[in-house]
Amino acid sequence: MLERHLCSHTNVGLGEMMNNKTDWDSLTFSLTPTDTMYLTETKQDDAWMPGDLRPYGNMSISPAAGVLNYGQGLFEGMKAYRTANGRVVFFRPEENARRMQRGADRLRMPPVPESIFIDAVEQVVAANLSWVPPMGKGALYVRPLLMGSGPVLGVAPAPSYTFLVYVTPVGPYFKGGVSAIDLLISEEYHRAAPGGSGGVKAIGNYAPGMMPSKKAKSAGFSEVIYLDAETHTCIEEVGAANFFCLKDGVLYTPELTGTILPGITRDSIIKLARHNGMEVVETKVTAEFAMNADEAFCCGTAAVISPIGSITKGESKAVFGNGTPGSVTTSLYNQITGIQNETIDDIFGWLHEVPTN
Numbered sequence: 440m441l442e443r444h445l446c447s448h449t450n451v452g453l454g455e456m457m458n459n460k461t462d463w464d465s466l467t468f469s470l471t472p473t474d475t476m477y478l479t480e481t482k483q484d485d486a487w488m489p490g491d492l493r494p495y496g497n498m499s500i501s502p503a504a505g506v507l508n509y510g511q512g513l514f515e516g517m518k519a520y521r522t523a524n525g526r527v528v529f530f531r532p533e534e535n536a537r538r539m540q541r542g543a544d545r546l547r548m549p550p551v552p553e554s555i556f557i558d559a560v561e562q563v564v565a566a567n568l569s570w571v572p573p574m575g576k577g578a579l580y581v582r583p584l585l586m587g588s589g590p591v592l593g594v595a596p597a598p599s600y601t602f603l604v605y606v607t608p609v610g611p612y613f614k615g616g617v618s619a620i621d622l623l624i625s626e627e628y629h630r631a632a633p634g635g636s637g638g639v640k641a642i643g644n645y646a647p648g649m650m651p652s653k654k655a656k657s658a659g660f661s662e663v664i665y666l667d668a669e670t671h672t673c674i675e676e677v678g679a680a681n682f683f684c685l686k687d688g689v690l691y692t693p694e695l696t697g698t699i700l701p702g703i704t705r706d707s708i709i710k711l712a713r714h715n716g717m718e719v720v721e722t723k724v725t726a727e728f729a730m731n732a733d734e735a736f737c738c739g740t741a742a743v744i745s746p747i748g749s750i751t752k753g754e755s756k757a758v759f760g761n762g763t764p765g766s767v768t769t770s771l772y773n774q775i776t777g778i779q780n781e782t783i784d785d786i787f788g789w790l791h792e793v794p795t796n
């Protein structure tokens with residue numbers, strides 16, 4: 440009883456700390472400038488030191504910066520949520536830290552230690568607490584960036600690096616309920632090739648997807664599905680989200696071969712489904728197999744899970760269900776979002792509380 444009382448008291452306290460400038464019901468996935476960002480810099484061979492908070496705003500950078508000329512940069516994407524217990528939490532932030540370290544190795548940048556990464560994202564969220572939307576109205580999207588910010592003329596690693604974190608409130612991905620999306624398989628373009636950088640969140644991986652994505656959108660689809668660049672037969676990803684399909688009660692997802700971004704949502708779904716007693720197979724998933732599946736969905740931090748209503752490849756179109764999300768898709772969505780907002784037990788220990796005082 441006492442605990443209950445304390446919880447609701449905390450809730451009120453946090454509620455008062457929310458700003459009253461924001462119309463929480465009209466938030467979308469777009470940039471709202473906030474108060475404070477975090478920044479730290481280091482030289483190529485020096486150790487990272489903790490950075491500091493500063494007002495959110497423009498920065499100056501050399502025209503010869505490695506990131507501007509050669510794309511030596513990485514991003515991460517994560518969310519801080521207000522929960523039913525009145526806490527503000529991250530979902531598996533250590534995984535974002537580790538993924539950025541693997542990306543730094545691939546792009547020849549000094550990896551940011553996990554402790555500095557976690558401290559940075561905690562500090563920025565705590566400093567922008569009034570921008571964390573109320574539970575159910577969205578989340579505070581946290582965007583860490585690591586870049587070669589020092590000047591370099593030849594194609595080579597930059598002499599110095601910047602790690603920065605900014606935040607922006609975002610609305611729930613699906614307003615008015617989860618709806619199924621229509622996807623188009625790209626037969627012309629690829630996202631990543633074997634040996635390339637598809638397995639890390641390198642900034643340079645994303646601009647080449649914009650034209651194919653716009654084309655698909657003007658043809659009435661929500662996003663493109665990319666096939667593997669070697670055989671053009673196996674599904675790799677949906678835009679910037681991972682792919683799953685269900686066939687005869689077994690869940691299938693493309694195996695991580697280096698060309699697919701190892702999503703934290705993907706990993707969480709695999710663990711959750713296995714915990715539920717479901718068989719999950721990480722393998723090559725051909726477009727043909729997927730188009731004969733019973734359910735399909737894609738996943739990532741932004742939307743968590745998006746049910747797929749149809750997949751089109753050339754002249755053929757596969758429709759899943761009758762445009763409504765499948766039951767396994769819906770159940771996984773409810774479980775992940777339930778863990779995130781603490782209406783379901785966090786049995787895997789995935790939540791990481793943001794210290795807010």
Ligand SMILES: *Cc1c(COP(=O)(O)O)cnc(C)c1O
Pocket residue numbers: 516640676678679680681700701702703704705738739740741
């Ligand atoms: C970020 C990203 C994902 C999803 O990863 P999460 O960790 O689940 O947010 C999937 N594919 C690509 C290409 C991405 O950049």
